[in-house]
Amino acid sequence: MYRSHTCGELRLTDENKIVKLSGWVQKIRNLGGMTFIDLRDRYGITQLVLDVESRKDLSTQARQLGREYVIQVTGKVAERSNKNSKMGTGDIEILVDEFVLLNPSDLPPFTIEDETDGGDELRMKYRYLDLRRNPVRRNLELRHKLGFEVRNYLNKQNFIETETPVLIKSTPEGARDFIVPSRMNPGEFYALPQSPQVFKQLLMVAGFDRYFQIVKCFRDEDLRADRQPEFTQIDCEMAFVEQQDILSTFEGMTKHLFKTIKNVDFDFDFIQMTFDEALKNYGSDKPDLRFDMKFVEMKEMLGQTDFVVFDDAEYVGGICAEGCAGYTRKDLDKLTDFVRKPQIGAQGLVYVKCNTDGTFKSSVDKFFDEAKLAKWAEAFGAKPGDLLLVLAGPTDKTRKALCELRLEMGNRMGYRDKNKFAPLWVVDFPLLEWDEKTNRFHAMHHPFTSPKKEDLALLETEPGKVRANAYDLVINGVEIGGGSIRIHNDELQHKMFQLLGFTEQDAESQFGFLMNAFKYGAPPHGGVAFGFDRLTSLFAGIDSIRDVIAFPKNNAGRDVMIDSPSPVAEDQLDELNIELKKAK
Secondary structure, three states: OOOOOOOOOOOHHHOOOEEEEEEEEEEEEEEOOEEEEEEEEOOEEEEEEEEOOOOHHHHHHHHOOOOOOEEEEEEEEEEOOOOOOOOOOOOEEEEEEEEEEEEOOOOOOOOOOOOOOOOHHHHHHOHHHHOOOHHHHHHHHHHHHHHHHHHHHHHHOOOEEOOOOOOEOOOOOOOEOEEEEOOOOOOOEEEEOOOOHHHHHHHHHOOOOEEEEEEEEEOEOOOOOOOOOEEEEEEEEEEOOOHHHHHHHHHHHHHHHHHHHHOOOOOOOOEEEEHHHHHHHHOOOOOOOOOOOOOEEOHHHHOOOOOHHHHOOOEEEEEEEOOOOOOOHHHHHHHHHHHOOOOOOOOOOEEEEEOOOOOEEEOOOOOOOHHHHHHHHHHHOOOOOOEEEEEEEOHHHHHHHHHHHHHHHHHHOOOOOOOOOOEEEEEOOEOEEEEOOOOEEEEOOOOOEOEOHHHOOHHHHOHHHOEEOEEEEEEOOEEEEEEEEEOOOHHHHHHHHHHOOOOHHHHHHHHHHHHHHHOOOOOOEEEEEEEHHHHHHHHHOOOOOHHHOOOOOOOOOOEOOOOEOOOOOHHHHHHOOOOOOOOO
């Protein structure tokens, strides 16, 4: 055997044992007649001691070593004289008697340390080395534990883990599909699934009333920190349920994961906030509730003023930043520059300082006297020492900008603690949203989402006002999961396709198999999908999902380690009857 123990296992209780360890050389320290080696494996680090003064054979071998060499040693466990409390094995060391070099190593392109000197692209190129670092390894161990506990919880709830196909039919509604050519069917293509949506609905028709899988999904879309072209979902579906049944089941799963993994108890029911309420109070359908700072809408309160910025605006609203009246002009100028960034798009920022002496200092003093500013402060619930920040403009755009300003202030004021968690359900989403470019409605979630029963009559007259039986789980301003109660009869599903601009031929071509299945006794059903990568990154306290995925892509969708995507041989293209166009 290569080892009797791991490098993180031995303690003082093992003193005088003869042990065998294998691992990678982390550090070497030559101190006269003694050489000290830190030996590392996945489980920890153990200090080795080589008496090179009396063992010349060990001295020769030790001089050959470098970082990341793979070695095997046999020796006796001894108590360390200079103990290291920062290491689990810091009370012991191994007095080496036998030494075997298993494999040498080139000099790594970056240091294999918690705080490395390697940049993102370099670490991505040598990801197998990056995975040796403790922070990245811990993230993948966390991912494993989460997956295990998801399965444990859902198994106890009588869910059946069922695999669904990876090569499926392209149904281009939503993000772009990844397309796979079929050699055996020239000119025809598979698609990689954006989700197992239609298959999990078919499983409900089949009588599998509780399904789940931890499944790979694929979307050909522009990337950012929380997106990858291939990602993982905890995908679930239930039959004979209403919305509250699903919320209760998966609120239970969320509480189970936080308790078992983070030892965090949620001894309360999650807030259920409507989509309209979320936009009105926070400017986002995924509000961060770790802090309050709700929007205060001012347009009606202001009436007609002599300040054209407010008078011409469709929306005027603001937030109260507690205790920030001491912000300097430089601080406020930085905030103004922040809201004027192109990606935020506000024209400017109005501020009111509620001074501790009861007076007010404002950027609009010439338009609003102290009495009017005092009414503002009252409307905001502001106290002496607080700062009011106000934006004006088109409603949707201004709310979004005010949302970004609120989050920025939350960061500055230390409210967005990664060890604090504020979960909620956002419910009652619109069923449809109008697209000016295509001049038609699109499904806000997907075409199989059911409308609320009380809004069914509006499908004919005002479809834009119809609410969906849809819901998202949001934690700390991040959408962790979402789902809906599905349409389960073909008549309503055909109506939905008509509203979305599908012709009868399009609907039949893309979803005829599902419509046909609905004719054979489809039960009421609904489901939810959790972003497994996002959930893991939330638990890990990091913003990017890349570091919770073993082999991620970069922001251009490339795997720089294996250099993919890459060209394929001409004979492969010929077999697939594919001819490439010249790039424009």
